[in-house]
Amino acid sequence: MDLSLPDWVEDWARHAPDLKVPPPGPNSRAIIEKDRKYVSHAYDRMFQFTMKKASGSAIMDADGNVYLDFSSGISVMNAGWSNPKVTQAIKEQAENLTHSLANDAYFDKEAEFAELLAKISPGGLLESTFFGNSGAEGVEAAIKLSRYYTKGSEHISFMGSYHGRVGNALAMASRVKYKYGHGPYPPGVFFAPYPYCYRCWFKQEYPSCNLLCVDYLEKAILEFGGPSGSLASVFVEPLQGEGGYIVPPKEFMPRLRLLCDDRQMLLVADEVQCGLGRTGELWECNSTGTVPDILITGKALGGGIPLGGIVAKRDIMSVWRPGSHSSTFGGNGISMAAGLAHVKEIIEGNLCERSRVLGDHAMKRLSEMKENYEIIGDVRGKGLMIGVEMVKSKETKEPLLVPEIQGRTWRKGLMMITSGMYGNVFRIAPPLVISKEQLDAGIDLFESVVGETEKRMSTSR
Ligand SMILES: Cc1ncc(COP(=O)(O)O)c(C=O)c1O
Structure with missing residues (x-):
């Protein structure tokens, strides 16, 4: 199965993540300011940027920053952002x-x-x-x-x-x-x-x-x-x-x-x-x-x-x-x-099979990661609906608060949202058209932040 991005994905989206300025940039900040004044605060905005456009499995903000999207707008854009059909x-x-x-x-x-x-x-x-x-x-x-x-x-x-x-x-x-x-x-x-x-x-x-x-x-x-x-x-x-x-x-x-x-x-x-x-x-x-x-x-x-x-x-x-x-x-x-x-x-587009193939690949990689990091307690899922449960220690399973990991990951250009009764489960749920290469790039980025976090936690003990 061809696991590259579909032909219609725009050029800029193929290079995700690609940050031009540290987010939120000035254009995003101006809109966020107005939003905070006039829009209900009931929405729990995890990412401090404003949406400009999106293609395939990437999103561009108002400052031209391009993020890799691991959430599909909460499992909405399964056939990819801006699918031309x-x-x-x-x-x-x-x-x-x-x-x-x-x-x-x-x-x-x-x-x-x-x-x-x-x-x-x-x-x-x-x-x-x-x-x-x-x-x-x-x-x-x-x-x-x-x-x-x-x-x-x-x-x-x-x-x-x-x-x-x-x-x-x-x-x-x-x-x-x-x-x-x-x-x-x-x-x-x-x-x-x-x-x-x-x-x-x-x-x-x-x-x-x-x-x-x-x-x-x-x-x-x-x-x-x-x-x-x-x-x-x-x-x-x-x-x-x-x-x-x-x-x-x-x-x-x-x-x-x-x-x-x-x-x-x-x-x-x-x-x-x-x-x-x-x-x-x-x-x-x-x-x-x-x-x-x-x-x-x-x-x-x-x-x-x-x-x-x-x-x-x-x-x-x-x-x-x-x-x-x-x-x-x-x-x-x-x-x-x-x-x-x-x-x-x-x-x-045979996206169920694509979800299975990419999901198996991601599960394998994330399960290997779990063996190497104390703060990854569990990896579970099917297809491209994978949860990575973060804990303070594998033995106690005490939930690890994850906003810091989430923020660091996002500032490097990867959007991952969380779920779970304790809010400590990262969702790996990208659009099903994501390429294997982009999936791997996102997992690499996530791994680098998990590694940094674990190091910081062990030095502060
Ligand atoms: C399983 C499930 N049911 C229902 C809903 C509610 O959907 P909506 O937000 O479109 O009302 C959600 C939303 O996340 C969901 O995950």
């Missing part, structure tokens, strides 16, 4: 129609996109789509639909899970950080332990644990943990994203499937972050042959334009009557054109 589709659509009246009329690309999603859904068995505008809206739709279908009102979510920042989706999130100050939350969400084997909640080892965490859900939470017996659905990320890029054992999703079947609950797979080629599978559910009842998608679905939604089994989706759910901009002209072009690029 997506850009062209947006331009053509904009010249004809932007707002496509999903509420009141029909639109060709909405039907075409939904048909494609049905064909590529897990097992080809989820045949009906509702389009909204974001991942969280997809989650809200799945909550409503699972209640409507089952007549239940309670849900299982998982520790470490993240499903968005509004309403019921926020109630499904497990971290205090996200929920603080915004309650009360609707009752009826019960949290089960996710199989975070590096920090097993039950101090067990896989596989001898036989997934005690799922037993706990089944025997302790469902029987004695407070649900009223009116359960609607189990919400699960097949590979946990914000929780720390945690890959569950292969038996996990099939066990949840069985559990849901036994108890007439719907299995809802949130693939907003891990879907659409990120893990080397079109959907991460496919890796265990699990067919959920409802699949939530977002992020990469729109190729950079806001889009999210649910893809569900036909008999489940068809319980909704006209008016049961709606959105002014659902199925919007631009988001349909962009999303359709982006998903086609992922499929036709």
Whole structure:
């Protein structure tokens, strides 16, 4: 497989990272100043620069600094920044129609996109789509639909899970950080332990644990943990994203499937972050042959334009009557054109395989790094969704605060964001079109900062 950058990637982007001035440069600083004055501080800006343009797996700031991007805009730009097929589709659509009246009329690309999603859904068995505008809206739709279908009102979510920042989706999130100050939350969400084997909640080892965490859900939470017996659905990320890029054992999703079947609950797979080629599978559910009842998608679905939604089994989706759910901009002209072009690029560009090949290479390199550095506790992932968990020591596993490493790495031109319950997991999640050479250059840079940090830590002890 050719692992160089696609031909369309602009010249300047091929030389990432390439810094002209120490960031933030004067142009970025001027914009940041205005932003701080007028834009809500709710956004947690990790990088102090302003976006100017992007191509392939590189981003240029307002001062001409070029950064290598290891986050894909949080798993959005899977087929690469400014992919020309997506850009062209947006331009053509904009010249004809932007707002496509999903509420009141029909639109060709909405039907075409939904048909494609049905064909590529897990097992080809989820045949009906509702389009909204974001991942969280997809989650809200799945909550409503699972209640409507089952007549239940309670849900299982998982520790470490993240499903968005509004309403019921926020109630499904497990971290205090996200929920603080915004309650009360609707009752009826019960949290089960996710199989975070590096920090097993039950101090067990896989596989001898036989997934005690799922037993706990089944025997302790469902029987004695407070649900009223009116359960609607189990919400699960097949590979946990914000929780720390945690890959569950292969038996996990099939066990949840069985559990849901036994108890007439719907299995809802949130693939907003891990879907659409990120893990080397079109959907991460496919890796265990699990067919959920409802699949939530977002992020990469729109190729950079806001889009999210649910893809569900036909008999489940068809319980909704006209008016049961709606959105002014659902199925919007631009988001349909962009999303359709982006998903086609992922499929036709063979980006799942590329994600697997590059991911295997990165995993090998990062696992070797783990052997050489005390502060790398765990390396895990699939495809180009890899987490590197930083610790103060391998023995204690005490989480290492990482803003310093992140800042140093960025000032050298590599953008890496973090995740994890302790915020100590670096995400290696570049656009799937990144070249092997750029992937290696980024890992080299990361390694140099890890090495410097470890040295500084040992001299300050
Ligand atoms: C698994 C998962 N679900 C839902 C969401 C919410 O998506 P959005 O930010 O588009 O509302 C996210 C966002 O990070 C996510 O990772």
